[in-house]
Amino acid sequence: xxxxxxxxxxxxxxxxxxxxxxxxxxxxxxxxxxxxxxxxxxxxxxxxxxxxxxxxxxxxxxxxxxxxxxxxxxxxxxxxxxxxxxxxxxxxxxxxxxxxxxxxxxxxxxxxx
Amino acid sequence: xxxxxxxxxxxxxxxxxxxxxxxxxxxxxxxxxxxxxxxxxxxxxxxxxxxxxxxxxxxxxxxxxxxxxxxxxxxxxxxxxxxxxxxxxxxxxxxxxxxxxxxxxxxxx
Numbered sequence: 143x144x145x146x147x148x149x150x151x152x153x154x155x156x157x158x159x160x161x162x163x164x165x166x167x168x169x170x171x172x173x174x175x176x177x178x179x180x181x182x183x184x185x186x187x188x189x190x191x192x193x194x195x196x197x198x199x200x201x202x203x204x205x206x207x208x209x210x211x212x213x214x215x216x217x218x219x220x221x222x223x224x225x226x227x228x229x230x231x232x233x234x235x236x237x238x239x240x241x242x243x244x245x246x247x248x249x250x251x252x253x254x255x
Numbered sequence: 256x257x258x259x260x261x262x263x264x265x266x267x268x269x270x271x272x273x274x275x276x277x278x279x280x281x282x283x284x285x286x287x288x289x290x291x292x293x294x295x296x297x298x299x300x301x302x303x304x305x306x307x308x309x310x311x312x313x314x315x316x317x318x319x320x321x322x323x324x325x326x327x328x329x330x331x332x333x334x335x336x337x338x339x340x341x342x343x344x345x346x347x348x349x350x351x352x353x354x355x356x357x358x359x360x361x362x363x364x
Contacts, residue, residue, distance in 0.1 A: 236352075
């Protein structure tokens with residue numbers, strides 16, 4: 143079972159560049175989300191989706207866009223990278239129903255210089 | 256922010272000792288979960304406790320929940336070097352999961 147797959151694992155961007163972080167899951171989970179993890183801050187929710195065609199903002203959505211055209215994929219786009227977006231990004235998926243665990247990808251370490 | 260907070264931020268113990276970490280959260284919850292994160296890896300689910308439960312066990316893990324105090328604790332008994340990791344509590348509010356700031360546990364062989 144692949145679970146949740148994130149690509150790339152590492153990325154260095156220059157300020158102002160754009161890029162897309164990929165996330166795919168093969169568990170047919172409806173709910174997917176993106177988090178960023180910074181030292182001392184824990185994980186903060188960026189955007190989430192409750193199903194194909196439906197997305198919503200989390201705690202820290204500014205500077206990021208998402209779309210959900212299929213159940214499997216939930217890409218995160220940085221439109222114009224800033225040094226403040228240097229972080230580790232995690233994608234997670236959850237199967238439908240309340241009280242269920244989240245499955246995480248291995249993370250993407252992004253550095254914006 | 257709706258994040259919880261773990262306490263302590265860091266904990267160092269000898270192998271074989273017990274480790275206790277605490278989590279406080281801000282809003283009413285349906286359930287609370289604990290996750291482990293090994294260095295450089297994603298989070299892995301450990302245990303879930305529902306709001307109508309007060310205590311739950313899973314192997315060497317014991318979780319308690321006090322909804323009146325909006326707090327939970329995770330006890331790892333007979334710790335091993337392999338338990339070295341960061342531990343996070345998480346609450347789910349509808350479709351959104353909120354994580355605490357984490358406790359970094361080091362178990363010294």
